[in-house]
Amino acid sequence: MAQHLIQTLVEWLQEAQHTVVLTGAGMSTESGLPDFRSNQGLWYGRDPQEIASVHAIRHNREDFVDFYRWRIKEVDKYQPHAGHHVLTRWQRQGFVQRIITQNVDGFHHQAASHDVIELHGSLRELYCMDCGHRTDAKRYLQDKGEVCPRCGGFLRPDIVLFGEMLDTQAIEAAFDEARQAELFIVLGSSLQVSPANMLPMEAKDAGAKLAIVNLHDTLLDPQADLLIEGKVGDVLRQTDEWLNKDEA
Known part of the structure; x- marks a missing residue:
């Protein structure tokens, strides 16, 4: 994994006043699901x-x-992996302001993240x-x-079951966060499912930088300002190490 990509993400996290993270299935599969x-x-x-x-x-x-x-x-x-706990730490340190997830496993809550927007319920x-x-x-x-x-x-x-609409409040809150974001980070989502796949471009259209971390290509790769191919947990751990090193 190219260290200069990790260092760029570190710099963006340090600079942004409002960072929003969207997690998808790749976040859960690394826990074993x-x-x-x-x-x-x-x-x-x-x-x-x-x-x-x-x-x-x-x-x-x-x-x-x-x-x-x-x-x-x-x-x-299964349990939250190290990446879930890194996001919780970043919330406490002020690097991440909001987490939005497509996952229903509740691992962000188990890792003690707060104010998580669960688009598909729990x-x-x-x-x-x-x-x-x-x-x-x-x-x-x-x-x-x-x-x-x-x-x-x-x-x-x-x-949210097949045949049901997503919760209106959750959707509105997610889009509001996207519009406020200075940095929008996608973690482990192929960005194939609507309306979650509209959030990154909502953020980018409002002026945010878009970073995508995934093992495979996503539909929005051409629009990303930063692409990191790799396991979410590994990328988050390495980024966290650089953040702590810079603070030391």
């Missing part, structure tokens, strides 16, 4: 419309519950579709864990 579309991915051999949709809740509820019981159990096997919590009662997602691992303890209604994960 499967991706979505590979041969070992989440959707391999499965139809998401049949098990992860509004339609599934209404017409295929047993398979819906089984699938999300499995997902919650799988997420619980697997950390369930909520009752009847009374709105909220509870920890691990309840799904219990027998009849989908039954609301307050009203007997149906508990579902607090994530």
Whole structure:
């Protein structure tokens, strides 16, 4: 990995008054979680419309519950990696003002990051579709864990399902942050999913520098001011070492 690229990112972090970070699936897979579309991915051999949709809740509820019981159990096997903790440290040091994520694993919260905008919700919590009662997602691992303890209604994960719109407040907050950014950093996202893939250009159009860190090409590589090819965790760790070295 070219050190001059890391040094450029360090300089931009030090100079920017408002830095926004967008994390995607590549951030999660480095913790060990499967991706979505590979041969070992989440959707391999499965139809998401049949098990992860509004339609599934209404017409295929047993398979819906089984699938999300499995997902919650799988997420619980893994932990935030070093890169998650670096972002938390940068928030505390004032280098990062906001984190936006496409991921639903809750690892940013586990790493103690604050005010994270979760565009697609979070697997950390369930909520009752009847009374709105909220509870920890691990309840799904219990027998009849989908039954609301307050009203007997149906508990579902607090994530955006196929067939649902994203939370309006989360989207508006994300675009507002993008417009405020002086530096916008994309970490581990292929930038194929809307509306998250619109955020980097929203920031760039408002005058921000755009840095993209990913193992593979993204749709916005030609628009990036800085491209770093590599694992997110490695790039963040090396950048953090330079930041601390400069401060010493």
